[in-house]
Amino acid sequence: MQKFFNTAGPCVPSDHYMVSITPQFKNLKKLIDDKRYSILHAPRQTGKTTMMLQLMEHLNLEGKYIALYVNVEAGQAWRNKITELNQSIITQFRLKAKIYLPKEYQPSADCFENIGNEFSFFLSNWCLELPKPLVVFMDEVDALIGDGLISVLRQLRSGYTQRPKAFPHAMCLIGLRDIRDYRIYSDSSKRYIIGGSAFNIKEKSIFLNNFTYEQVKELYAQHIEATGQKFTHHAIQQIFELTQGQPWLVNALGRELCFDDYAIAWNKTISKEDVNNAAEILIKRRDVHLDQLADKLTEPRVERIIQSILIGEEIDHTNINEDQQYLIDLGLIRLGKQALEIANPIYREIIPRELTVYRQNMLAQDPLWYVKPDGKLDIQKVLEAYIKFYKENSELVTKRKTYNEAAHHLLFMAWLQRIVNGGGYITREYAAGLKRLDLCIDFAGERFAFELKLSSKNALNDGKTQLVDYLRRLSLDSGWLIIFNRNGIEDWDAVGKREWIEEQGKKIELICL
Known part of the structure; x- marks a missing residue:
């Protein structure tokens, strides 16, 4: 069978192209040999499940341990119903043991007797009858919610002292986030509980990096x-x-x-x-993976961070560090050389397009209107039409419900994307703290550079300097600096004012909107 690039579910060595994961195996095997409980965390679809299934198979072939991979995501549906959640987890252990382990290692009927409502009693009974130490890889633990998640973590903590005779010799919890970042609301206690306090037996967290x-x-x-x-x-x-x-x-x-x-x-x-x-x-x-990321953009804590990156400003918020870590764990952003930035150029394109796709589709613009007879883009016609459109439809900025601070940027980008889709593409550069968004249109062999800024005391001087630097990097002689009025429009005659200026040998057209 011809191998191929896999984008759905865990990779299978006989079916898919795969990179070597030997270094990670070595780290995890040492933790297992030392009887340690650990965390493996990384964004979705980075290879966590693939690694755990392969490590399970490797350990079982090696013969020193009995290893089992279990996914407990199904328990999410039970939320705070502890009894049902425990039964769901036990069912998953029974099923996965039947799939992955030989008959002699599968739990006997005795393992399920007198265990009450706690899956930890089942684990103790099973470990007592196994001839070799048990190693458990428990996936999607952070998909569980509230008191259900707290119960799972505390059961694992309570059984820890019984290892390896009457509890798993070693265990790895797998999810999006490090357990120290779990902030779990307990309905029964009416308060938040930090994951680390509910599972303080964790000795090491391993982050699964992207490919080099x-x-x-x-x-x-x-x-x-x-x-x-x-x-x-x-x-x-x-x-x-x-x-x-x-x-x-x-x-x-x-x-x-x-x-x-x-x-x-x-x-x-x-x-x-x-x-x-x-x-x-x-x-x-926008395949499934990209669609899942785009769906996160509606969450308030995601909006706070993404908006600050889009407009290049820092934000002051009580939970800013927690929000930032959440987005890093999702794989949406990273700590770049200068500041917080979108994790990669593909995500960097998807995010503004996703936030403007509805507006793009509603714009009654034919891209061919803005193409010259020679196939080149008439950028002056594009800008003139946008200024007129904005004056007639400013409520699209002032009445935006979400991402309202970035409303100017998003409307302008929606306009450009609608037009450029006819034969070119847009690249964007933006990061928190830069106080700008750099944008370049590539169309029919020509490039047009823009600097987008929100109005401030230093917006003009900073914008000119920043655009000159951008033009030099692109080897262009001219570009556009657009400064958006963030405080409401009082003088409509000044809206759309255009002026050509020269800065450090570069021609810049200043547009105030």
Whole structure:
């Protein structure tokens, strides 16, 4: 069977291209040998389940331990119903043991007697009858809610002192977040409980990193060897640059380039431009993984952070550190060299498009209206039309319910995206604390650079300096500085005022909106 790039569920070595996970195996095996309880956390679809299933199989073949992987996400439905939650977890243990373990290691009927409402009693009974130490990998623990999650953590803590004879020899809890970041509301106690206090037996947390550049090359080399298809050096570099090694994105680009409907024939070499086209297809199609991330944008704590990054400003909020860590755990943002930024260029494109897709679809604009007879974009016509549109529809900014601080940026980007979709693309650079959003339109071989800023005392001087730096990086001679009025419009005659100025040898058109 021909292997392929996997984007759905755990990877299977016989079916899928895979990178080596030997280094992580070594770290986890040492923890297991030392009888330690640990946490493995990382964003969704980064390979956690794949690693745990392979480690379970490896340990069982090795023969020193009896290892079992269990997913307890089904217990989320029971929320604070402790009895039902425990029964759900026990059912999962019984089922997974039947699937993964030989008959002689599966729990006997005696293991389920007199255990009350606690799955920890079942675990104790089972460990007592097993001939070798039990190692448990418990996935999706952080999907559980409230008192149900607190109950699970406390049961594991209470059984810890009985290991290895009457409780698992070692255990790894797997999820999106480190347990120290769990902030669990207990309905019974009417207060928040920090996960670390409910599970203080954890000795180490392991974060599963994205692929390195070398691992991306290793993954694609498997396809090259299997099919003979070639990639240019710049193509592989671009795959890493666009994804920053996020495993699902790396595989999704491979699938799009090599296997899906618009795949490049295996006898042709894949170029950097092919990679960019595949990324655009992913962004527009918004597959399940990307759709799940986009859905998070509606959460208030996500909005607070993403909005601050979009407009380049820092925000002051009581739970800002907790919100920031939550988004890092989701894989939406990262700590960049300068400040908080979106985790990778593909997500950086998806987020503003997702926040403006409804508005884009409602704009009655034909992209062909703004294309010259020679196929070039008439950027002056685009800007003139936008200024007129904004004056007639300013309520789209002033009455926006969410992301209201970024409303100006989002409406302008929706306008441009609607037009540029006809034959070009937009790249964006933004990060918290930069006090701007850099935007570049690529259309028919030409590039147009914009600096977007909210009005402030220093907006003009800072904006000119920042745009000059951006133009130098793009090797352009001219660009546009747009300053949005954040305090409400009093003088409509000044709205849309345009003025060409020169700054450090660069021509800048200043537009005030």
